[in-house]
Amino acid sequence: MESDPNIRHGQRKGRAASSNVTNRFERLKSVGVDDGWGREEEWPVLRTEVSTERPRSVIARNTSPDIGFDRSLNPYRGCEHGCIYCFARPGHAYLGMSPGLDFETRLIAKAGAADVLRKELSAKNYKPDVLAIGTYTDAYQPIEKRHQIIRGVLQVLSDFNHPVGLVTKGNLIERDIDILAPMAAKGLAHVSISVTTLDRDLARKMEPRVPSPERRLKTIERLVSAGVPVRVSASPMIPGLTDHELEAILARARDVGASSATSIALRLPREVSDLFQDWLAEHIPDRAARVMARVREMHGGKPYDANFGTRMTGTGVYAKLLRDRFYRATQSLGLRTGAISLRTDLFSVPPKTGDQLSLF
Template sequence: MDTPPPIPAERRRGRAASSNETNRFERYATEAVDDAWGRDEALPPLRTEVSVERPRKAITRNTSPDVAFERSLNPYRGCEHGCIYCFARPSHAYLGLSPGLDFETRLVARPEMPRVLVRELSAKGYRPAVLAIGTNTDPYQPIEKDRGIMRAVLEVLRDFRHPVSIVTKGALIERDVDILADMAAQGLARVGISVTTLDDATARAMEPRVPGPKRRLRAIRVLAEAGVPVRVMASPVVPALTDHELEAILEAGAAAGAVAASAIVLRLPREVAGLFRDWVAEAYPDRAARIMNRVRELHGGRDYDPAFGRRMTGQGPWADLIRARYEVARRRFGLSNDLRPLRTDLFHVPPRPGDQLSLF
């Protein structure tokens, strides 16, 4: 299948991907062609479309040895933040959509997620474990402002006294500081804020609809001052583009109140590799070859090595150097590798209207 031509820049303003290539499961591809009517009409800019899905279940299980969580939840599919490097892009193919511009513009909201979560947490025999949110797509992407699904999920977790770990780039998390502060005081909540660069221009190009670096640092400060344990996440580290900022990101995160840190090198699974190559050639033509050569050096000569134990750390001299720099900077700025474990012993199923109340 031939690679489709890039969509004109004026149509994808504020988006990171330059194409909408058919996903890997489809046998046929669609392509825009001249309809021979002879009219020179510019197509309108791509707009965000949101559809609604009724989830059959809320909690998904994970068995990967590379991540620290067993259970996760996703209020949305697709992400308007549009980060070009997002490892979640290939998941849009399971919806019959493209991991390219479809991932950024054709979103799926799951408004019944809180109700389904109540049902699952109330099930006889349920045993609590930390629920990770934001591990696929961002729960605080722009549409959350109007939809409020993530806040409703947090309200359920608060009522059940269920531990939650959140990862986000969205400053909208400040809206929910009241719930998070209450849960954190009980040892039930922690947050990771991803800061990939401190340079506004790089952030706009790489993460077009994400709040700027200074805004994310402010979110760290707001959460930390409310007593919420926060990790600053220098992820992904992009070789020859953002790697020189590693120490500065950790320093800025610590100054804002973060108590822990992490760093993950750039990984480009499935369709993300082609999307990233096209993006870097357009956004940074002067260093595109150098960036991709470093990426391949990091992953054993390939755009991506999916092997457990290597995919998130890389291999070779450059990966070793990043790890060494991270450890030195982490210790220098007083940041831990780990946040305190969250409590599971407070979990309880709250009474429903009409239930017999306990006398004790």
């Protein structure tokens, strides 16, 4: 993949991707050409653009055998956090946009998601189970501060006593402790905080609009202090770049209150592979070849292997060593692994205005 010469370095301030490659569904490829007349300072910095859509449904179902939930909700398409390794980037191609800079700068907010969710949960044939949030794009990315979609969603879930599991890198989740803490006290809420590295400089390059690693550890501490159970997700582990930090990440998270842990190996589906390799060449050139050699070693000689059961762990000797290190570390630190159990027996549809209330 070649970086678009019509996107200058100064324009990409606070962004991880270096290009806006044409998505895989387009027949024609457009490439900007610098005619030499412009000056670097005249090129505007790329700003975040947010459009809205009115969804007809918000609960997405999946039957993947290696995913521990069957339903999820994602309030935004695209993610301003801009993590270069994000496996959700290829999804932007279905919208006619680029998995590169478009994914970080051209976002879609699902307005009215809370109202739609209320209708879906009220359906007579609905059977409750844990609703996963933030498993595709981060619900607590910066634009949530203004749109407050996820806060409305959590209030609906609280009204229905519906279990929820959240995954995020954003400290904005602290805003919603007033909802999450009472839910957690009933066994209805659990949070996973992702910590990819403890190296602040590396994190800034790799996850440009994510709170610093130390700030994420503080979020774990604040959630736990409020009674919300937290799992640390040391993910993705990038071989040759961040994997040496695995034990340190788990230990720091345990020290601030995390009670369980998980870890997923780097995934580079479709366009993410070239985007990530471009990022390595720009920011970590001395280790780029080594990192990709390890990645290929873990995926049968390819940058990515999408087979169920191994796509998130990898295969081969190096992948096994990483898994063994994770299990040894969690055992020695007293961190639980595996699925988190939340209650479903408290679920009930709250009465609407004018409904006859039960006498018992």
